[in-house]
Amino acid sequence: xxxxxxxxxxxxxxxxxxxxxAIKAPSGHNxxxxxxKVNENSIEVYPNFDQxxxxxxxxxxxxxxxxxxxxxxxxxASNEFGYSYETEIKQQDSLKYIKINxxxxxxxxxxxxSQIDKRQTNRSVYKSKSIPKDTISLLEKTxxxxxxxxxxxxxxxxxxxxxxxxxxxxxxILFSDKSFKKELLEWTRFNSKHIQERKDGLAYxxxxxxxxxxxxxxxxxxxxxxxxxxxxxxRKKINSSSHFVLFTTKENTIEDWILTGRTLERxxxxxxxxxxxxxYVNQPCQVSSLSKEVQEKMPIDNEFPMLLLRIGYADEMPYxxxxxxxxxxxx
Numbered sequence: 001x002x003x004x005x006x007x008x009x010x011x012x013x014x015x016x017x018x019x020x021x022a023i024k025a026p027s028g029h030n031x032x033x034x035x036x037k038v039n040e041n042s043i044e045v046y047p048n049f050d051q052x053x054x055x056x057x058x059x060x061x062x063x064x065x066x067x068x069x070x071x072x073x074x075x076x077a078s079n080e081f082g083y084s085y086e087t088e089i090k091q092q093d094s095l096k097y098i099k100i101n102x103x104x105x106x107x108x109x110x111x112x113x114s115q116i117d118k119r120q121t122n123r124s125v126y127k128s129k130s131i132p133k134d135t136i137s138l139l140e141k142t143x144x145x146x147x148x149x150x151x152x153x154x155x156x157x158x159x160x161x162x163x164x165x166x167x168x169x170x171x172x173i174l175f176s177d178k179s180f181k182k183e184l185l186e187w188t189r190f191n192s193k194h195i196q197e198r199k200d201g202l203a204y205x206x207x208x209x210x211x212x213x214x215x216x217x218x219x220x221x222x223x224x225x226x227x228x229x230x231x232x233x234x235r236k237k238i239n240s241s242s243h244f245v246l247f248t249t250k251e252n253t254i255e256d257w258i259l260t261g262r263t264l265e266r267x268x269x270x271x272x273x274x275x276x277x278x279x280y281v282n283q284p285c286q287v288s289s290l291s292k293e294v295q296e297k298m299p300i301d302n303e304f305p306m307l308l309l310r311i312g313y314a315d316e317m318p319y320x321x322x323x324x325x326x327x328x329x330x331x
Contacts (some may be wrong), residue, residue: 014081015102016325021077021116023322025069025265026061028053028282029187030320032200034070034328045071045098048246051200053203055183056286059178061257063098065306069263069268071098073116076269082107089255096254112269119268120319122277123207126240126312130155135274136243137290139311145259147251150267151300153244159298161307166290168231170283173290175227184225190217196322205318206229212330233280241310244281248303260306277314286310 015038022045027033037044045067047060048134057063057084071087078085084105089098107276134154152159174180187201191211195203202212212220222229247264249256284290285305294305 001170006121012038012040014083016037017081017155018074018077019325019329021073022070022235023325023328024116024119025066025073025261026121026268027051027058027069027120028057029184030201030206031063031066031187032069032328033063033329035290039331041102043074043100043102045074045100046095047097048328049140053183053187055180060254061285061306062282063251064254064257065264066263067098068258068263069265070261071100071138071258072262072265072278074100076110076113076116078102079105079108079110080113084138089258095241098258102146111273112266115269115272119272120236120317121279122235122314122317123237123279124277125236125316126242126277126310128240129313131242131276131311131313137275138274139245139267139270139276142263142270145263147249147256148260149248149250149300150263151246151248151298151304153246155239155242160244160315162298163246163284163294164235164238166284166294167234167238167281167308170287170290171230171234172227173287174283175225175230181222181225185218185222188217188221190221199321199323199327203318203320206320208317238277238310240312242312243310245309245311246298246300246305247307247309248305250303252304256304264307271311275313276311278309279310279311281308 016147019036024031031051031053033048035046035048047063047067052060060162075085082105083102086101087098089096140152142150153163189195189198189203191204191213194214247260249260268278284294285308291305295302
């Protein structure tokens with residue numbers, strides 16, 4: 001389906017504009033694992049398992065979190081175009097998806113709307129500058145979906161060091177796994193031509209690598225995918241960050257993952273508004289044995305770890321490409 005075929009009326013035109021914001025949501029390895037169906041009075045958001053990460057995200061937790069982020073962007077944008085919304089998590093056979101019912105209403109402005117275009121994942125070394133407590137308190141006020149909790153750990157705190165050790169242990173496990181490294185390489189984009197061909201994945205300039213031909217880039221990048229090398233890089237990044245931020249849920253269901261994504265996107269957009277850089281250090285959540293340890297040993301009320309972020313101050317990095325809207329709309 002092309003965009004032009006569904007431009008039946010002004011309402012559908014506004015729905016497409018909302019989807020332009022939806023696709024700017026974050027996703028693991030920038031896989032963009034979503035599909036959208038535009039109806040007369042609703043938008044449906046489906047998982048696209050063709051864009052899955054079977055090694056790094058074997059249970060699709062991060063995939064559904066990404067869908068939640070996209071849903072939140074649609075909801076925020078809908079108010080700007082004069083719509084109210086209600087969301088439902090629905091099931092079709094064994095497939096769960098999200099339906100956003102939209103109704104004409106008055107235009108209302110959400111201050112986070114302007115940040116959708118500006119938000120980015122910043123994987124660089126940060127400026128080793130602490131975020132002031134009053135700024136952290138603004139992030140602590142992020143509106144939470146019911147099953148989601150957020151915990152902050154300041155650099156220098158023993159719990160910060162504990163989480164850092166979980167990251168390094170995660171690297172030891174993941175970067176010793178040939179399948180994990182192969183998957184990572186498959187989603188790496190080594191030069192501008194490669195980026196434009198795919199419009200997804202981890203772009204060389206976003207991860208701070210030089211532009212290289214694919215035939216040369218793969219073996220060079222592969223040579224760096226080792227636990228020791230990754231830990232050396234992550235130590236610099238973690239030591240330069242101000243806080244860890246851990247997202248947890250009371251249960252570990254698809255519904256909880258989606259609601260984590262909605263909460264996460266609010267947090268990310270507020271961070272962008274406050275000019276705070278954010279990157280993911282999800283190794284302790286990706287490795288099941290480590291996730292269980294975090295659940296049992298960290299003071300998080302035995303909740304399930306969903307995501308671990310590092311935050312701080314940094315210079316802006318290049319933005320990741322997104323697929324054209326036609327590629328993600330279904331009938």
